[in-house]
Amino acid sequence: MSVPAGNLLAGLPSGALPARSLPARSLLDEIFTTLAETASLSGTVRIERILSTGQASPDSFWYDQGWDEFVLVVQGAARLQLEGEAERALGPGDWVMIPARRRHRVAWTDPAVPTIWLAVHIGEKQPPETPGQGEDQ
Amino acid sequence: MSVPAGNLLAGLPSGALPARSLPARSLLDEIFTTLAETASLSGTVRIERILSTGQASPDSFWYDQGWDEFVLVVQGAARLQLEGEAERALGPGDWVMIPARRRHRVAWTDPAVPTIWLAVHIGEKQPPETPGQGEDQ
Numbered sequence: 001m002s003v004p005a006g007n008l009l010a011g012l013p014s015g016a017l018p019a020r021s022l023p024a025r026s027l028l029d030e031i032f033t034t035l036a037e038t039a040s041l042s043g044t045v046r047i048e049r050i051l052s053t054g055q056a057s058p059d060s061f062w063y064d065q066g067w068d069e070f071v072l073v074v075q076g077a078a079r080l081q082l083e084g085e086a087e088r089a090l091g092p093g094d095w096v097m098i099p100a101r102r103r104h105r106v107a108w109t110d111p112a113v114p115t116i117w118l119a120v121h122i123g124e125k126q127p128p129e130t131p132g133q134g135e136d137q
Numbered sequence: 138m139s140v141p142a143g144n145l146l147a148g149l150p151s152g153a154l155p156a157r158s159l160p161a162r163s164l165l166d167e168i169f170t171t172l173a174e175t176a177s178l179s180g181t182v183r184i185e186r187i188l189s190t191g192q193a194s195p196d197s198f199w200y201d202q203g204w205d206e207f208v209l210v211v212q213g214a215a216r217l218q219l220e221g222e223a224e225r226a227l228g229p230g231d232w233v234m235i236p237a238r239r240r241h242r243v244a245w246t247d248p249a250v251p252t253i254w255l256a257v258h259i260g261e262k263q264p265p266e267t268p269g270q271g272e273d274q
Contacts, residue, residue: 003219003233003234003235003236003239004233004234005225005231005232005233005234006231006232007230007231007232008209008230008231008232009229009230010230035207035232035234036205036207036234038205038259038260040177040179040180040260041178041179042177042178042179043177045182045257045259045260047207047234047257068173068175070172070173070184072145072255074211074230082140088142092146093144093145093146093147093211094142094143094144094145095142095143095144095145095172096140096141096142097140097141097142097172097173097184098140099140102140116230118209118255120182120184120207120257122175122182123175123177123182
């Protein structure tokens with residue numbers, strides 16, 4: 001009867017981040033870990049830890065998802081841009097509820113310290129998103 | 138086109154907590170704030186901040202919910218008990234996915250500092266739960 005459990009701060013890279021993290025890394029270096037997932041007729045609710053270490057979305061890249069996503073910065077610092085808005089600076093405790101179809105990108109994450117996000121994907125209809133040019137469903 | 142956003146650490150009680158918080162306070166003093174809510178045919182997904190300042194569930198009290206609940210301790214310290222288990226000590230970053238119908242209680246929260254939880258209720262079928270003797274649907 002054990003239940004899924006863990007710690008978001010565990011398993012972080014220790015010491016200085018690798019030099020290749022500067023000045024910019026691709027999204028592909030981010031570490032995505034699914035913590036919990038519940039399927040229903042209305043789509044999957046998936047809770048995920050994202051570990052960023054200086055990554056940012058390429059200039060012309062936008063996520064365009066068919067489901068709502070709640071994001072929380074647990075540790076570190078980032079800048080999130082929603083289409084049509086200035087970048088939002090996010091630090092520990094900051095959260096944003098990104099509605100479905102609202103295009104967004106990660107403009108910056110701190111290259112000096114790991115940034116830990118908690119993301120809740122609500123009503124996801126597909127396997128975990130993969131970076132692309134707005135091709136996510 | 139503004140979106141729901143905020144900071145989990147904002148609006149905390151400052152200075153020493155009131156003496157009435159010692160040694161135990163009822164659950165009714167906890168502060169529950171719904172941050173985001175998405176309804177679907179499969180029930181509501183509701184994301185909530187819970188601010189505890191020494192509260193604990195009464196000895197014989199168990200939450201018994203008809204939906205999954207993901208909980209994360211963002212700040213502070215608590216002990217969570219799932220039925221049939223020893224109490225789990227939780228600190229910053231610790232999360233637990235509590236399956237529907239798994240009875241659980243909050244055995245302790247730190248009376249000296251505010252404990253901030255993020256809770257994700259997945260597939261909730263009713264208005265926000267109210268404490269009771271396992272009467273939650």
